[in-house]
Amino acid sequence: MTSYEDWNKLDDDEDVELEYLDYLEGNKDVILFCIDCSPSMHKLYEDPRYEDVQTSHLFTAFEAAMQIQKKKVIVGPNDLVGILLFNTSRQCEPTTGQGAEIKKGTYVYQPIATVDAPKVQELMRLLDAARENPGLLSQKFPPLTEGRVPMGDVFTSCNWVMRDGAPKTAVKRVFLITDEDDPHPGPARERLLTSAKTTLVDLLQAGVTVEPFFISTEDKPFEPNKFYSAVLLPISITDDDGSDGTVLPESISITRVEELLSQMRFHEVPKRALFSVRLELAKDFTIGVKGYGLVTKRERGKYEYFYDLGDRMVPAKSRTIKVDDASHTYAGKSEILFGMTLGGAPADEDKEDAEEILGVARVVPANKRPFYTRDEINSFKTMGLEPMLKLLGFKDTDELAYEDNVNHSIFIYPDEMTYSGSRRTFTALLRTMLKKGKIGIALGLMRRNMSPMFYAMLPQEENTDENGWEEPAGIHLIPLPFADDIRTAPVETAHRASSKLQMMARAWIDKISVRRGGYPPDSYPNPTLAYHNAQLEAAAFREEFDEGSFEDLTKPKHDMIHERAGQLMQAWKGTLLGDETANTVPTKAGSKRKADVTVDEAEIRSKHEVGMLDKLRVDQLKDFCKSKSLPVSGKKADLVERVGEWLDTHA
Amino acid sequence: MPAERAGFTVTMFLVDVSPSMGKLREVEVPNGPNGETMTIEMTNLEYSLQFVKLKIQEMIFNGRKTDQCGVILFGTDDTDNIVNEKNGGYEHVTEYIPIAQPDAGTLAKISAIQPSETTGDAIDALIVGIETQHQYLTRKATWTRKIVLITDGESPIEIEDWEATVKKMNSLEIGLTIVGIDFDEEELPFHEEDKSDIKRMNESFYHTLASKMDRGVVGNAEFALQELSRPEIRQVKSTMTGTILRIGDVESRAEEAIEIYVKTAKYTAKAPLPKMKRFSRRIKMSGEDDERMEVDEDEDKTVWAQLARRTEFYIDRGDGATEDGVSEAGDAEDESKGEKVEKEELIRGFKYGASYVPCPDNVFPHLPTVKGMEICGFFKAENFKRWQEMGEVYYVFADPDSPMQQVALSALVRAMAAKQSKLAIARWVRTNGADPKMGVMWPMVVEDQIDYLMWVRMPFADDIRNFPFASLEKLVTKTGEVVKSHPYLPTEDQVAAMEQFVDAMDLMDAGEKNEDGVREPWFDVRLSYNPALHRLKQALFHAAIVDDLATHPLPPPHPELTKYFEPPRRVLKRAREPTEQCKATFNVREIPAKVARTRKDNHVRARDEDEDILLLDKMAKRPPTSSQMPASQRPASQRAVQASPSRPKDKGKARTGGDSSASESETEPESDAEDLLLSKGPHLPTPTQSPEPDPGRAPGRIIGNTYPLEDFRQNIARGDVVTKAVEDLAEVIKEIVTKPFASRRTEEMLQCMRTLRKVALEEDEIDAWNAFLRQLRHVCLEERPGNKDFWEHVQGEGREISLISKSEASKFGGASDVTDAYAVQFINQQ
Structure with missing residues (x-):
């Protein structure tokens, strides 16, 4: 691929300045879907998407769970999921290990485990069958005939299931899906409410967070303050953000059932900070901030190596070792020092023969050390700085050019837990920068083993744009290129267009402009990733991959372009062809070639039409290829073929 | 645009090895571990060869086949050069390393150069150098020619025909660099005090020579070495x-x-x-x-x-039971x-x-x-x-x-x-x-x-990650009211201070003056060198030319690398006042780290692992976890006061804001107000992302405010901290019940009390319990804000929770001064 992927990677594994993302890979994410099976969830209605199909909230919930599983399996192949149902009379099979003794009225449909193909397929089959036979879900998971399971019991069950299935260090979350805003209206309300509260505390205590997805309909709007605000509110225990359990109620969703999936997608990846550093605004004037990756390149999963044992496959673990080739000895980590390459083994005749035996090595007087330790190397990389972000000053916003970019930005948000008063200071700073139209310039070292970089601090006002995209308030840190990273323009002059051509171009540009908004990331799912994942999924399900069904959404909407601007574009092209400047004969400065070498397109075309392309010389064919941005590699026959193809497609 | 093409160059190094080059000099090296100035001794020859080696190291680094060099020594005891072979003369000049692409061996050979017993003539060496280079490049007419002359200028030179030599060099477009040891240098500045006459003459000759050249330069060796570490951009x-x-x-x-x-x-x-x-x-x-x-x-x-x-x-x-990726990176061990x-x-x-x-x-x-x-x-x-x-x-x-x-x-x-x-x-x-x-x-x-x-x-x-973040500007209470004043929101004074600070820290007029005398903005990406890249390169080059880093440590980075590490002085000066103003009004306080304790329960916080990786360095400064329990929102000083069981009065005072130091208590209200707050929108508060909340332990406590009961049980299970655990839980309960919304935790607190009482009875902490219960009653009923409701709940528990009496105590081998009757009366008294 491009050098982009590689720019951070040195030749050696540990020296790699990792992309921030990599630090997060160690953590597993566990999601337990906890789905209400009450009669209202089972209630069938016409599917708004398809004719003559009946669906239910429960069906949609299952479908969302399935989609999230499918997504998870690819994004985090080590993540775990499970499905727990409540308000169902279905009993757990006594033998199932996980959550075997959970509370009555709750049922573990899928115990917590790493997602795998059979599991997803099982869900898909269930959904397919339920589509055929809408009553299936209520047969399989009959709703409780009387009353509802106390929410406290539901939370307790979640706790037990998590305890049995989730690894210790995972990020554990329960996605609670229900449409009942008042589960316990009866006289026992107070008691049940209290028990729900306490069991929720237990759950939190066990490191599990609950992220509710409340389904609201027109007939049955979901009013959280009937029950849930009382249950969920008091547990204003912190989140990792430190700041504010109560002021930061970010993970609750009240949604129409159709949007359940998209709501869940928002929560698919748990919010995690990349780093927490101090932001030094001036000497002894420091606040705490946390950094988040709001834009992070997502790549297809890494391939791994497997060994075929005949009856099954086992993954192969790799280990990189450092070897002294000449003496065939391993080197332990602590003994390794760093230095510059010595080049290849010397080949010259006049070098002492001893070097032959030595291999690539450097000889110094006894007990002398000509190489650096890891710590020394690190101190060079960091320039002796401690991790921090240090403000250097402010500049006008337009000083930040579009082209001063090398990598994606990082979003910072105040961290009240390291410095109290961070929030008000940050807010005041943000407000002032926005008001005065300023950006900050900062020096930053985000982690111990990274190297310092300069950042532009771009203030972000809180707003919601037309697409419903919510932009949180904070500051974007844009890594600036160093002088070492900037290259000069290889071309300095060119012919210019007349104002007539410019205006004609503007006409069709305006026709194919989006009316509102800017670049819409949401419209462009990564086709490479999707294509890869579709194949991976098909292979996992042992199905045939249907290439025809794959649609690359990043392709331009040609129909729209031609419909709106086709005529204008054609007219522009006509004018261009007749343009005087455009038809100047290029004078090749310093060209050593004879004039007759260049043949024009018409001549080549005529040669092609009579099948005489191979009469042209290789350099002539190459020139033609170059002018059409075609590759110039290969033998003459390749060139002839390439030119021929081009002429055919550009008749 | 590159003025020269890279590579296609032959550089001749002409090195003076006359006896005077063996003179020792003191060279300053970076400060020792305790900041003391350190010097090392080396000969002038060794010193100046560093320049040659760094130049050659750069060639090795770039690895171009067409970047070649040769080394000629003058002042050698023997003679071995092509001019002498052909025409005689030119004695004591030796072709030491023939022209070739250099490698590590070249450096080793250069290190082996020693001062001789004879003096040599630099002009002889120059002519030999020109000739050797010329012969090598007969068929490579377009190559760039460079000659570097290293000398201390202490040996006599015959200067008769030098104009002819200059002419020749100019016709061949040779670039000549003369690196003189202890030559006078304006730039450093450096002036040699007791310069010998011969050196003075030679120096002035070299300056004349260089000035007559199209591409000639004379420089002081120390300055030349310093300039070598100047960052250079590889075009x-x-x-x-x-x-x-x-x-x-x-x-x-x-x-x-x-x-x-x-x-x-x-x-x-x-x-x-x-x-x-x-x-x-x-x-x-x-x-x-x-x-x-x-x-x-x-x-x-x-x-x-x-x-x-x-x-x-x-x-x-095996059965594939081992979890992937968990294999510890145990070195070389084959476990x-x-x-x-x-x-x-x-x-x-x-x-x-x-x-x-x-x-x-x-x-x-x-x-x-x-x-x-x-x-x-x-x-x-x-x-x-x-x-x-x-x-x-x-x-x-x-x-x-x-x-x-x-x-x-x-x-x-x-x-x-x-x-x-x-x-x-x-x-x-x-x-x-x-x-x-x-x-x-x-x-x-x-x-x-x-x-x-x-x-x-x-x-x-x-x-794209759509992580949700709370609004920084809109704080809304539970009842939907917008909060206008809150410790999270800057006050008007604070905003004004910040505006002044931002104005003062403006870089738009903080740079150098341009032709028109107007100051340009400070900081230009086009002039910002990657410090790590150039520092690392300098370090690697340095290591390649010395044998021991312990005695020859790396010189400091070139100032050009760190020029953007601090705001410009002009700006700092201007911002001094506004900065002080900001510091005073914003009153930002670092929250001291709590002592991290390892949890014993099964569910380990996911964060721990995460943070270990992410925040290796911050761990010490930052509380490892965070808590929203109101108590932990308070500055540590106050928390410490509250933690002290013997000063309940102080606590009450602080709570009601009676503390005289206003700035100290400024953050105080937030813990209370915070619980009222919600952010606007269709959101509901909820336990958020946190994998596991913080135990909320005050400094020095082993029982946190978040999960007191769990903490308590664990500590009791440890066995050796029973007294401390009992004491702490008692304090925690008293704290929690006087917090706003304590009613939500009533049942939990009662549970704590039952457990505490049981443990107190069994572990002979009877006095502690009795003292606690009396204090609790006092806190609930006599103090402000108090919590009458809670006490009523306690009373609802009846005799079972009251003071531990003599009879009870004796069953467990303990003692008490409370009678059964009084225990009953205590719990029932209004």
């Missing part, structure tokens, strides 16, 4: 790659669709850090090594071997490595959750794509989100050989740049079958020269 010319810019469907609607032939080239490209190799000390082995050692006269050598990387694969034939397999036997594939999916042909077919850039649409520049740019930036030029293409692109660019300028959304496929990338293109107009586009990658839907 990389961007290669241009041809592609096609398309608008519309060129296949089926070619008459309307537009195609422009363009060339792309990188504008930004992250320069990689210098590559490093690993080395380890080779343990001497018997056999042939010993022989070699004998050859080296003594055994006092250490051999450092360059290490190669080797990747080995292991499988576990549970499993069975080694060869890479050739392995199959490549992907993980699909727990399922393994081997890939046919080792890779899935790629998405079929067609090379080119396609415009998907345009949008208004004002709607561009700068922060979404994802990577390096590219130039997009029209085909430099085709006026037609240039005019076409120019029209597009200028039309986009016209008022209400527009940017293009462009999908770029580098080569057929390559992954498509989405990006944005913007117009660049260089008046009277060229119009072109620039392209940068933008995120796909998959690349």
